[in-house]
Amino acid sequence: MFWDNSMPLAPRPPEKRETDKTMSKKVTLNYEGQSHEFDVRVGSEGETGFDISQLRSRTGLVTLDSGYGNTGSCESAITYIDGEKGVLRYRGIPIEQFAQSPNFIEVAWLLIFGKLPTTEEYAEFVVDLRRHANLDEGMKHHFEGFPRHAHPMAILSAMINALSCFYPEVMDVDSPESFRNASARLISKVRTIAAYAFRHSQGQPYNYPDPRLTYVPNFMHMMFSQPYVQYECDDTVRTALNLLLILHADHEQNCSTSTVRMVGSSQANLFASCSAGVSALWGPLHGGANVAVLQMLENIHKGNLTPEEYVKLAKDKESGVRLMGFGHRVYKNFDPRANILSEQAGKLFAAMDRKDPLLDVARKLEQIALEDPYFVERNLYPNVDFYSGIILRALGIPTDMFTVMFAIGRMPGWIAHWWEQNQTPGSRISRPRQIYTGNQLSNYVPMDQR
Ligand code: ACO
Numbered sequence: 399m400f401w402d403n404s405m406p407l408a409p410r411p412p413e414k415r416e417t418d419k420t421m422s423k424k425v426t427l428n429y430e431g432q433s434h435e436f437d438v439r440v441g442s443e444g445e446t447g448f449d450i451s452q453l454r455s456r457t458g459l460v461t462l463d464s465g466y467g468n469t470g471s472c473e474s475a476i477t478y479i480d481g482e483k484g485v486l487r488y489r490g491i492p493i494e495q496f497a498q499s500p501n502f503i504e505v506a507w508l509l510i511f512g513k514l515p516t517t518e519e520y521a522e523f524v525v526d527l528r529r530h531a532n533l534d535e536g537m538k539h540h541f542e543g544f545p546r547h548a549h550p551m552a553i554l555s556a557m558i559n560a561l562s563c564f565y566p567e568v569m570d571v572d573s574p575e576s577f578r579n580a581s582a583r584l585i586s587k588v589r590t591i592a593a594y595a596f597r598h599s600q601g602q603p604y605n606y607p608d609p610r611l612t613y614v615p616n617f618m619h620m621m622f623s624q625p626y627v628q629y630e631c632d633d634t635v636r637t638a639l640n641l642l643l644i645l646h647a648d649h650e651q652n653c654s655t656s657t658v659r660m661v662g663s664s665q666a667n668l669f670a671s672c673s674a675g676v677s678a679l680w681g682p683l684h685g686g687a688n689v690a691v692l693q694m695l696e697n698i699h700k701g702n703l704t705p706e707e708y709v710k711l712a713k714d715k716e717s718g719v720r721l722m723g724f725g726h727r728v729y730k731n732f733d734p735r736a737n738i739l740s741e742q743a744g745k746l747f748a749a750m751d752r753k754d755p756l757l758d759v760a761r762k763l764e765q766i767a768l769e770d771p772y773f774v775e776r777n778l779y780p781n782v783d784f785y786s787g788i789i790l791r792a793l794g795i796p797t798d799m800f801t802v803m804f805a806i807g808r809m810p811g812w813i814a815h816w817w818e819q820n821q822t823p824g825s826r827i828s829r830p831r832q833i834y835t836g837n838q839l840s841n842y843v844p845m846d847q848r
Contacts (some may be wrong), residue, residue: 481728500640506810531607559673593620648811691723692787723784730777739785
């Protein structure tokens with residue numbers, strides 16, 4: 399047992415308290431001749447919102463905020479984003495500081511447990527991940543039931559959910575020990591499931607995890623080793639993939655993380671909640687955008703359209719086409735992850751002494767868009783997905799697996815958020831309201847009279 403009850407957990411989120419700042423500020427709502435005051439809450443970086451938890455009971459009103467662009471769903475101490483300035487920090491540490499010698503496992507610990515691990519904590523975590531890398535033999539049979547062409551995101555989501563069948567102790571959602579074990583299992587096994595999904599699609603035998611290898615080389619071994627040829631993961635690949643996973647590790651209340659929190663709010667277990675997160679991530683407006691970007695670049699490269707023609711199409715609302723990998727709900731400036739990946743792409747191709755024409759297409763598209771008033775006026779910049787696909791392609795990861803790679807990276811973030819919510823005093827089931835616009839009272843008509 400490498401994890402015991404003496405090991406740290408992330409600090410509990412603070413109880414709702416009246417600070418000097420919150421006490422001094424109020425928002426007043428005037429409605430139908432009555433005035434209602436609501437407390438203003440200020441975060442540790444000055445983000446400000448007003449607390450409407452009493453709105454309906456005091457006024458009879460609900461808020462309407464399609465897409466939640468103005469809604470703070472929780473208070474969280476995990477990740478800070480300043481979308482106007484292009485800032486991203488994990489537990490207060492700027493994302494750029496992880497790029498020097500990227501170590502995904504260290505960042506996973508940081509996100510989940512709230513502080514950087516000591517040497518001893520890190521070593522114990524690594525041993526634990528190694529211990530949990532393998533899948534129950536019973537799980538392997540499930541892969542056989544999926545058709546060869548099954549999308550690996552569907553397999554990933556199904557198999558993560560299936561983990562709860564093999565480790566029923568995860569149902570004890572309030573136990574720190576169960577949580578610690580479930581987290582290590584999930585971070586470790588997600589890459590085994592991902593690699594097995596790929597091997598199944600290729601009709602190739604599964605490679606057991608190799609306990610001598612660290613996280614990323616072990617994943618690459620499970621993906622690419624052949625019965626008589628061991629895949630050798632060099633430093634360039636290890637570094638690039640560690641960096642890529644770190645840059646995807648958390649992004650506060652995005653669609654998939656909010657899904658994990660939403661599902662977890664019903665006290666569904668960690669595996670079930672993260673399986674839902676995988677499904678939310680799959681869509682092309684979220685994690686699936688990395689696939690859409692590559693398809694767009696390939697289309698342009700094949701000569702179907704020039705970069706100029708594509709940008710023109712993306713500006714035309716009638717076309718239904720968007721410049722994939724551009725724009726973000728929160729960033730109204732450069733996405734700092736895109737900056738790091740853009741630089742990494744250059745470094746990677748130099749280290750590999752290779753070229754990829756898709757990188758040239760991407761750079762051209764970026765240049766055109768950043769000079770175009772349509773994109774400038776709407777603050778549309780490259781997001782994390784714009785360069786990630788090019789890097790994954792260079793590492794030999796097939797396009798179908800891109801969003802799976804995103805999910806492997808995002809797992810520590812989902813886990814951290816699930817636990818933070820679970821530990822928040824007064825946490826309630828997530829249950830938004832609506833403004834009903836359907837039929838008014840109508841009568842049932844028997845089928846033979848319709
Ligand atoms: N190409 C062309 N126009 C765009 C793009 C784009 N990529 N993104 C936004 N716009 C336009 C919209 O048409 C809209 O124009 P309008 O004001 O004239 O109507 C305006 O910019 C605002 O766009 P919204 O869709 O309202 O922005 P929202 O915050 O809802 O969406 C999103 C953000 C989904 C990321 C959007 O920018 C998009 O679809 N981008 C392409 C897909 C993509 O790259 N997704 C990955 C996001 S990062 C991630 O999930 C990891």
